[in-house]
Amino acid sequence: MADNYSVVDGESLRRQINDQVIIVQILVMIFLCINLLLIVTFFKKECFYTTTRYILFAVTLLSDSVILSISDILLILSYFRFTMQVWLCIIISVVTLLYLTVTPVTLTAMTLERYVAICMPLRHGELCSTRSTVHCILIVHGISSVPCIVILSTFFVSASLSFYKQYQICSVEMFIFYVWQDYIRSAVQQFYFLVMCIIIVVSYVKIMKVARAASGDDKKSTRKGLRTVVLHGFQLLLCLIQLWCPFIETSILQINFRLFVNVRYFNYIMFYLAPRCLSPLIYGLRDEIFFQALKHYASTGLCKKCFLAR
Structure with a gap:
């Protein structure tokens, strides 16, 4: 009787996982299509790829798309119990670990850009030029690579040469052999969490002070910037919770x-997918200039399809 219950329980769990995988595929495809449309819109107008906030927005879209694609592929491979050699998994994990951190660090940079635009408007053109933005993107990737370097360094110290030729199911947890490695990874991530939170809070307080002192159109613009920082803060919080x-x-x-299956599914939806749909909301829909361009190119694309169909 106990065996029958365990078989039924195993079958129901298998069915539940099947449904969850299908739902994830649908959500990932929707988000990737939205991101692709936004990226195409970004490259259509010169004012977008010459303005700091839009360039950083495009970086988050590309980063989110990379993470969604790789994490979904790894999910499918894990579901079908597909193994690969460790050295190949290391290459995939380098990209994954890097871009998991790129998004929150870029969001922090976008918050600083809003701070400069509102609190230091006279220096905004100088500090947020296209050249400065390129340097900022390089700095973002440099800062984001530190956790990846730390995790892989502790792995290279601990792993034997024969381990690299073994076949394993690819996951970040594969690089953790000892408890102290987990502690180091946790310490680095907590440090990043703390620094980013301080930057967000300080920027919010400074912008709040300017908002109170502003009047008329300046007050309206400042309040919009304040709401953007709040949304960045919420998005950043979701991104940072995923580190836990x-x-x-x-x-x-x-x-x-x-x-464990239910919690992992909830975490993936809430802390991996949800933050990735907030970027289109913040700059794709709330930004009037970008929204008008998006609407124009989306409608133009639909009209062309209808014309070709005829």
Whole structure:
């Protein structure tokens, strides 16, 4: 009787995972299509790729698209229990670890850009030129590579040469051999979390002071900038919570596997997919100039399809 219950329970769990994988595929495809439309719109007008906030916005879109694509591929490979050699997994993980951090760091840079635009308007043209933005993107990628370097350095120290030729299911957890590695990874991520939170809060307080002192059109513009910083803060919070997800999931796995599956699914939807749909909301829909361009090119594309169909 107990065996029958375990078989039924295993079948229901399998069905549940099947449904979850299908739902994730639908959501990922929707977000990737939206991001692709926004990226195409970005490259259509010169004012977008010569303005700092739009350039940084495009960086987040590309970063989010890379993460969504790779994480979805790894999810499917894991679901079908597909293994690969460790050295290949390392290459994939380098990209994953890098762009997991690029998005929150870029959001922090976008918050600083809003701070400069509102609190230091006379220096905005100088500090946020196209050349400065390119340097900013390089700095963002440099800062974002530190956690990746730390995690992989501890792995290279601990792993034997034969391990690189082994076949494993690719995941970041594969690089953790000892508890101290987990502690180091956690310390680096907590440090990033703290620094980014301080930047967001300080920027918000400074912009709030300017908002109170402003009047007329300046007040309206400042309040819009303030709301943008709040949305960045919320998006950043979701991105940073995802850094804690592996620790939560590891603890739950030791308690109950079914609960682990449900928590991991919730974490993926809430802290991986949700922050990626906020970028289009903040600059794709709330920004009037970008929204008008998006609407124009989307409608133009539909008209062309209808014309060709005839």
